[in-house]
Amino acid sequence: MTTTSPRICRSASTRVLDPRALNRATLGRQLLLSRSSLSAEAAVEHLLGLQAQNVKPPYYALAARLEGFAPEHLSRLMAGREVVRIVTMRSTIHTHTADDCLTLRPLVQPARDRELTLFRRGLSGVDLDRLTALARELVETEPRTMKQLREALLVEWPDADPQALGIAARCRLPLVQVTPRGLWGRSGQVALTTAEHWLGRPAESAPTPETTVRRYLAAFGPASVKDMQTWAGLTRLREVFERLRSELVTFRDRSGVELFDLPDAPRPDPDTPAPPRFLPEFDNLLLSHADRTRVVPADLKGRSWQGNQAYCTLLVDGFLAGVWRLDEDALVIEPFGPLTKAQRAEVTAEGERMLGVMHKGSARDIRFGTVVRP
Known part of the structure; x- marks a missing residue:
């Protein structure tokens, strides 16, 4: 994994991170670029x-x-x-x-x-x-x-x-x-x-907002103030970020929104490969930013939902690319667009791995078909 180390800069020339750069940074912190050995x-x-x-x-x-x-x-x-x-x-x-x-x-x-x-x-x-x-x-x-x-x-x-x-x-x-x-x-x-x-023990004092900002950025950054407020369901966090400004680095997204990050946090090269991943419904990767285009392409907004129902999601090349469900006899995968032969093989291999981990001993086919109609 290649990590960039941009110069700390808070002027108008602050580095702009496009959705792909944000995608790879977020996937790395979400343990989705490569599987982690963490417990x-x-x-x-x-x-x-x-x-x-x-x-x-x-x-x-x-x-x-x-x-x-x-x-x-x-x-x-x-x-x-x-x-x-x-x-x-x-x-x-x-x-x-x-x-x-x-x-x-x-x-x-x-x-x-x-x-x-x-x-x-x-x-x-x-x-x-x-x-x-x-x-x-x-x-x-x-x-x-x-x-x-x-x-x-x-x-x-x-x-x-x-x-x-x-x-x-x-x-x-x-x-x-x-x-x-x-x-x-x-x-x-x-x-x-x-x-x-x-x-069997009493509640503890809430952590300082500064501590939680650092932890949020370590798991979801780079991120804006509004991103963290979306994740936490809290308001008035701007002043907390301002108190931390001197120890954080800043960027901009393509819309000019200021993004904060930990100086030493990994920001992989945007060309870093991102293997397919099968995520459950309501995964926090898709819910913890105000601007979700780092994972959900603009033209696919709302495609992982139907009414009040959320669907399990498929990532290909790091971005939302389809939905999936488990039937009694099969893992059914619905890509939102065409997959290359190589991508289809990688998705199938990842599906086989997921079934082996989660449903060992239960035989299921892997089918590409319809899970939800737009």
């Missing part, structure tokens, strides 16, 4: 968590990124309470390490407070401090489903909106999903308790 836990930490609205995506996300990964590696961490499933960034469920659960959740509390204001009308007459204490007592006595929690809170506030009561509990408390939910090859309904109770 599953170390990778979850480096990536600041894995999007986990469904159970399986974190497993597929690591399979694409790690050498020697097996689903049992992440499942054992979850069973051992070394990683957990919790609502954090963008008010969505993420798989985080225990340490990040106890720090990143407090970091995004302002976003949870803003979310709660949207349900003010349904919470008329509800003492939120009382609700927080009661909800904590309920879920720490025994894990509760959200339905059970809402019903118990309605006893105290019968005139409140049940949905709003549940959202208030989720916004005010760091509620984790207890196992067996989230374990590979297991099923289980969503039952909740507090992170402190599940992990």
Whole structure:
């Protein structure tokens, strides 16, 4: 991997990074240019968590990124309470390490407070401090489903909106999903308790915003202020970047937007090969920048979604190039455009590898066909 070392410059002549340069830099930090030897836990930490609205995506996300990964590696961490499933960034469920659960959740509390204001009308007459204490007592006595929690809170506030009561509990408390939910090859309904109770230790202070900016850039940079705000679901981060300006390098994208980065972070040559990768739905690679053209070509915007449904995505040469799904008997791949003979062979080989890692012993064909119609 060739790393460029541009001169630090903050004038109008600051180096411009085109989408391909941004693509290779981001893929390198996302462990998608070449598979990493990191452990599953170390990778979850480096990536600041894995999007986990469904159970399986974190497993597929690591399979694409790690050498020697097996689903049992992440499942054992979850069973051992070394990683957990919790609502954090963008008010969505993420798989985080225990340490990040106890720090990143407090970091995004302002976003949870803003979310709660949207349900003010349904919470008329509800003492939120009382609700927080009661909800904590309920879920720490025994894990509760959200339905059970809402019903118990309605006893105290019968005139409140049940949905709003549940959202208030989720916004005010760091509620984790207890196992067996989230374990590979297991099923289980969503039952909740507090992170402190599940992990056996108190929540920690939120990391300084500066610390989180550095970690974000290490995993997703180079990036703009708006990019990080999109990733975190937070606002007013400009002043944090300004405090860090003297220790960061800056670039511009083709639209003139200022991008920040760590001086020693890898920025591979734009011509660095990027092998095909099969990513799960909701992979953070596609969700963590305001401008997604570093991965999603402008003419393919919205092609990995249909209504509210997100599809598993295929990268070819580092960019979104198709979608895929697993049928009972086949891996079905739908490219968005023609593939060369060499690309088709590489995609097939990567698909065979993915099936071997994730579904060992289960025979499936690989077919090129239709997954979703535009």
